[in-house]
Amino acid sequence: MRELKLMKGNEAMAEAAIRCGCDAYFGYPITPQSEVLEYLSNEAHKRTGMVVLQAESEVAAINMIYGAAGAGKRAMTSSSSPGMSLMQEGISYIACAEIPCLLVNVMRGGPGLGTIQPSQGDYFQAVKGGGHGDYKLIVLAPSTVQEMVDFVKLSFELAFKWRNPVMILSDGALGQMMEKVELFEQQERIKTIESWATVGKPETRERNVHTSLHMDPEKMEEINIHLQAKYKAIEDEELRFEKINCDDADIILTGFGLVARICQKAASLARERGIKVGVFRPITLFPFPYAELNKLADHAKGFLDVEMNAGQMLEDVKLGVNGKARVEFYGRMGGVIPSPEEILAKIEEKFVGELV
Amino acid sequence: MAKVKGDILIDIERCKGCELCAVACPQDSLKLSQKINSKGYHFIVKIEDNCTGCTNCALVCPEGIIKVYRKTLNKKEPVATISNVSKDINITVGT
Numbered sequence: 001m002r003e004l005k006l007m008k009g010n011e012a013m014a015e016a017a018i019r020c021g022c023d024a025y026f027g028y029p030i031t032p033q034s035e036v037l038e039y040l041s042n043e044a045h046k047r048t049g050m051v052v053l054q055a056e057s058e059v060a061a062i063n064m065i066y067g068a069a070g071a072g073k074r075a076m077t078s079s080s081s082p083g084m085s086l087m088q089e090g091i092s093y094i095a096c097a098e099i100p101c102l103l104v105n106v107m108r109g110g111p112g113l114g115t116i117q118p119s120q121g122d123y124f125q126a127v128k129g130g131g132h133g134d135y136k137l138i139v140l141a142p143s144t145v146q147e148m149v150d151f152v153k154l155s156f157e158l159a160f161k162w163r164n165p166v167m168i169l170s171d172g173a174l175g176q177m178m179e180k181v182e183l184f185e186q187q188e189r190i191k192t193i194e195s196w197a198t199v200g201k202p203e204t205r206e207r208n209v210h211t212s213l214h215m216d217p218e219k220m221e222e223i224n225i226h227l228q229a230k231y232k233a234i235e236d237e238e239l240r241f242e243k244i245n246c247d248d249a250d251i252i253l254t255g256f257g258l259v260a261r262i263c264q265k266a267a268s269l270a271r272e273r274g275i276k277v278g279v280f281r282p283i284t285l286f287p288f289p290y291a292e293l294n295k296l297a298d299h300a301k302g303f304l305d306v307e308m309n310a311g312q313m314l315e316d317v318k319l320g321v322n323g324k325a326r327v328e329f330y331g332r333m334g335g336v337i338p339s340p341e342e343i344l345a346k347i348e349e350k351f352v353g354e355l356v
Numbered sequence: 357m358a359k360v361k362g363d364i365l366i367d368i369e370r371c372k373g374c375e376l377c378a379v380a381c382p383q384d385s386l387k388l389s390q391k392i393n394s395k396g397y398h399f400i401v402k403i404e405d406n407c408t409g410c411t412n413c414a415l416v417c418p419e420g421i422i423k424v425y426r427k428t429l430n431k432k433e434p435v436a437t438i439s440n441v442s443k444d445i446n447i448t449v450g451t
Contacts, residue, residue: 008418031395116396176372178418 003183009145010035010175013078013104013168016152018044021189022102023073024051026064030080031116032172033106037078048189058083062090069094069101070210072197074156074190078104080172081122082113085130091165092131096212096223100159102152103137104168106175109335117335118172120257123312126169127285134224136231138166138238139285141256145179153184162234163196169285171308173258173337240283241292245271249278250356251347252296254317255306256282259338263306266343275347275356285313293320301355303327306343308336326355359429362409364402367421371399377413377422386413
């Protein structure tokens with residue numbers, strides 16, 4: 001039976017975590033994602049025995065994840081931009097030790113302590129690696145509250161499949177937005193013990209060790225080569241994206257997360273005026289759909305990248321298009337959300353008369 | 357028709373400042389405050405005393421934090437009093 005509910009993005013995500021059998025949540029409250037911890041602390045332990053703990057700081061929370069996930073448990077945390085910055089050291093350690101976990105970043109305006117309004121300024125931090133060393137996270141960008149729910153389940157599947165931390169890159173508006181969601185059935189917490197989990201040494205095998213410290217440079221390089229091969233395989237297998245009316249489009253709007261929805265409205269406004277506009281939305285930001293964009297550039301005359309930052313995904317869009325078509329950019333920063341009319345005005349200013 | 361006078365109560369700690377109620381209010385009596393609540397959001401406040409109790413704001417509020425109170429003024433209130441005759445006369449106008 002379908003179970004429909006009207007829920008706030010953050011609460012829907014927390015409910016999804018309980019339902020997908022998450023074992024542990026460690027976090028520290030920060031607007032605009034405080035509702036996650038609030039919701040979980042009320043419900044989670046009673047229902048599934050899930051551990052929910054408010055850590056003393058974000059640094060502690062991420063290292064608690066390192067420990068819990070290292071024991072093969074499904075552990076997750078959520079934070080907003082400044083909190084995620086504090087977690088970067090731990091994320092780098094977790095990526096090196098190949099431990100699966102889920103991180104949720106409900107982005108807010110920056111830099112610095114910034115504002116509490118929605119933004120997408122953490123694209124580089126999430127996709128290019130905010131911590132030290134050559135590591136990558138699998139990054140998913142939801143654009144509806146429904147996807148916030150679905151991606152929690154998907155993230156744990158991906159994390160355990162690849163033994164890699166997964167990040168859901170949401171934003172303050174999605175976190176606070178109330179929308180209709182369809183929830184999946186409650187799942188059992190998984191009892192199987194992974195072969196790499198540190199759960200005590202039986203006589204039958206060598207002890208499992210999770211470490212990110214390797215003094216021997218040859219050994220460290222070996223690990224790096226292994227990680228890079230894994231990231232290559234992820235790029236081949238886990239690509240996800242959405243194309244809306246792109247087949248006959250002259251102008252293609254690119255945007256991830258919330259902005260992709262504003263772009264859809266802008267595209268339909270533009271089509272009313274006779275400009276053929278399509279929307280391309282990468283769902284996985286790492287791996288990024290470069291090849292797909294390149295294919296679109298064969299028939300599209302221009303691209304307008306719209307973001308709530310100063311042009312971070314723009315670099316990847318340009319790499320994808322690779323000079324085949326003109327790429328323009330429109331962005332609002334610091335917590336301001338662009339309106340469909342603004343985007344339409346930008347399309348008309350940049351392309352109409354020249355390209356279409 | 358009896359005149360309806362309304363008033364609203366807003367749980368400001370749970371307000372996220374989406375301003376949907378301000379758009380929905382036909383009397384334009386709601387506005388974002390300059391102050392912020394403990395989560396850091398500017399919250400909505402009533403700035404005019406002209407609420408009719410239409411409940412539009414409470415219906416659109418995604419958080420469900422607006423309570424509407426209604427008071428129906430059935431009694432005709434005097435608009436003028438003429439004194440200094442044998443007895444005071446109250447004058448009321450229309451409905």
